[in-house]
Amino acid sequence: MQARQDSALPQFPTRGRTMRPANTSLLPVEAYTSPHWFEREQQELFAQTWQFVGMREEWSQAGHYACVDVGRAPLVIVADADGTLRAFHNICRHRGTQLLSGSGQLDSGIRCPYHSWLYSLSGVLQGLPQPDLFPDIQKTQLGLLPAAVETWKGMVFVHTDPQAVPLASWFAGLEERLSPHKPQELREAAVHRYIIRANWKVFVENYLDGYHLRYLHRHSASEYDHGRQDGRFVGLHWTFYQPLSAHGQQKAPAWNAYVPRIPDYPEHVSGAFAPMLFPNIGILATEHFWTTVHVQPVAPDHTLIELRTRLVPDVVGAKEVRTVYNAFAQSQDKPQAGRFDEGAAAQPESLLHSEDIMLEDIHVCQMTQRAMRSPAFGVGAYAKYYEDALPQYQRHILSYVPVRKEAQVAA
Numbered sequence: 001m002q003a004r005q006d007s008a009l010p011q012f013p014t015r016g017r018t019m020r021p022a023n024t025s026l027l028p029v030e031a032y033t034s035p036h037w038f039e040r041e042q043q044e045l046f047a048q049t050w051q052f053v054g055m056r057e058e059w060s061q062a063g064h065y066a067c068v069d070v071g072r073a074p075l076v077i078v079a080d081a082d083g084t085l086r087a088f089h090n091i092c093r094h095r096g097t098q099l100l101s102g103s104g105q106l107d108s109g110i111r112c113p114y115h116s117w118l119y120s121l122s123g124v125l126q127g128l129p130q131p132d133l134f135p136d137i138q139k140t141q142l143g144l145l146p147a148a149v150e151t152w153k154g155m156v157f158v159h160t161d162p163q164a165v166p167l168a169s170w171f172a173g174l175e176e177r178l179s180p181h182k183p184q185e186l187r188e189a190a191v192h193r194y195i196i197r198a199n200w201k202v203f204v205e206n207y208l209d210g211y212h213l214r215y216l217h218r219h220s221a222s223e224y225d226h227g228r229q230d231g232r233f234v235g236l237h238w239t240f241y242q243p244l245s246a247h248g249q250q251k252a253p254a255w256n257a258y259v260p261r262i263p264d265y266p267e268h269v270s271g272a273f274a275p276m277l278f279p280n281i282g283i284l285a286t287e288h289f290w291t292t293v294h295v296q297p298v299a300p301d302h303t304l305i306e307l308r309t310r311l312v313p314d315v316v317g318a319k320e321v322r323t324v325y326n327a328f329a330q331s332q333d334k335p336q337a338g339r340f341d342e343g344a345a346a347q348p349e350s351l352l353h354s355e356d357i358m359l360e361d362i363h364v365c366q367m368t369q370r371a372m373r374s375p376a377f378g379v380g381a382y383a384k385y386y387e388d389a390l391p392q393y394q395r396h397i398l399s400y401v402p403v404r405k406e407a408q409v410a411a
């Protein structure tokens with residue numbers, strides 16, 4: 001077969017120049033689509049900020065460890081012999097192999113699989129085979145490199161830099177704008193994961209958007225009074241609360257019968273808290289539950305959303321949370337049976353009609369991401385007050401990952 005001549009190829013108009021509309025977004029489209037920007041975020045944002053890794057109770061036993069990647073840095077968080085939490089760069093000091101993966105239980109130390117160097121649970125190099133082959137090394141100089149680890153409201157955060165600003169300063173002023181929950185006193189009831197086909201910031205921006213609540217979620221979030229929402233930043237972190245609507249107050253007794261209110265939860269803040277701790281850890285909290293929404297970038301257009309829900313302990317003991325919610329949904333004659341089903345996000349056509357807040361959000365995030373591939377994509381305007389958070393959040397991102405000249409040219 002004869003090769004096609006260039007002249008046989010269809011002639012496209014000059015790409016994008018005339019079509020691309022003005023974009024009110026402070027972040028260029030490439031910030032949501034480009035592998036280059038994604039890589040910069042790993043290094044300039046995630047490796048430079050405190051990152052959520054789990055709840056303190058997960059390290060309740062000496063020797064328990066869990067590995068995470070923060071930016072491109074593999075870290076390991078381990079409970080040492082005294083039960084103190086420690087974080088290290090998960091990299092052997094001999095030839096740099098990653099020491100551990102996943103999570104599990106260590107006996108007394110961390111042994112490198114490559115040449116068997118052994119570190120204590122507190123990171124000290126304890127021994128190595130054939131030490132006579134290393135006549136000049138100082139073992140004290142070759143302990144594991146520390147990272148920072150701290151706990152806040154039962155949540156464990158790590159930072160690649162052992163000299164990072166303390167977590168209390170990072171979250172300064174935030175406490176009084178958060179919900180009154182004591183997550184440490186609740187018990188984890190369910191973990192649900194969704195892989196969505198959208199950039200992680202598309203999901204976060206949707207999370208900050210108070211405008212869509214009464215439209216996209218007109219049924220699924222009708223228990224809340226969107227007109228009385230109160231959202232604002234404290235430093236880099238978003239705080240948000242909306243009270244119960246009249247409809248929500250009416251339904252409250254029925255809800256309470258299925259998922260008891262958290263004991264001592266103050267009546268005057270019944271409703272939904274939905275803060276977003278910069279850059280990527282949301283919390284959803286009501287008088288019934290407390291859920292972390294961990295937004296984890298996987299690729300420029302793929303994100304893992306992990307929801308971990310905590311309830312009062314006796315509920316968890318009595319019934320599985322999925323059963324509790326589904327039973328309630330069915331009793332209300334709402335088609336919410338799939339609410340907590342994993343994998344539902346794989347069926348895009350079902351999302352919009354799911355009557356499930358999470359699935360509805362996933363649907364619009366995925367559709368926005370799809371549209372971003374077009375040269376006609378642009379953000380025309382942001383709603384006053386209800387969408388003010390979006391450009392402000394973008395500014396926060398830009399303070400870590402500034403637009404470079406070459407990106408502007410490419411845009």
Ligand code: FES
Nearest residue numbers: 092094095112115
């Ligand atoms: S790389 Fe770890 S012992 Fe050699």
Ligand SMILES: [Fe+2]
Nearest residue numbers: 206217357361
């Ligand atoms: Fe939403």
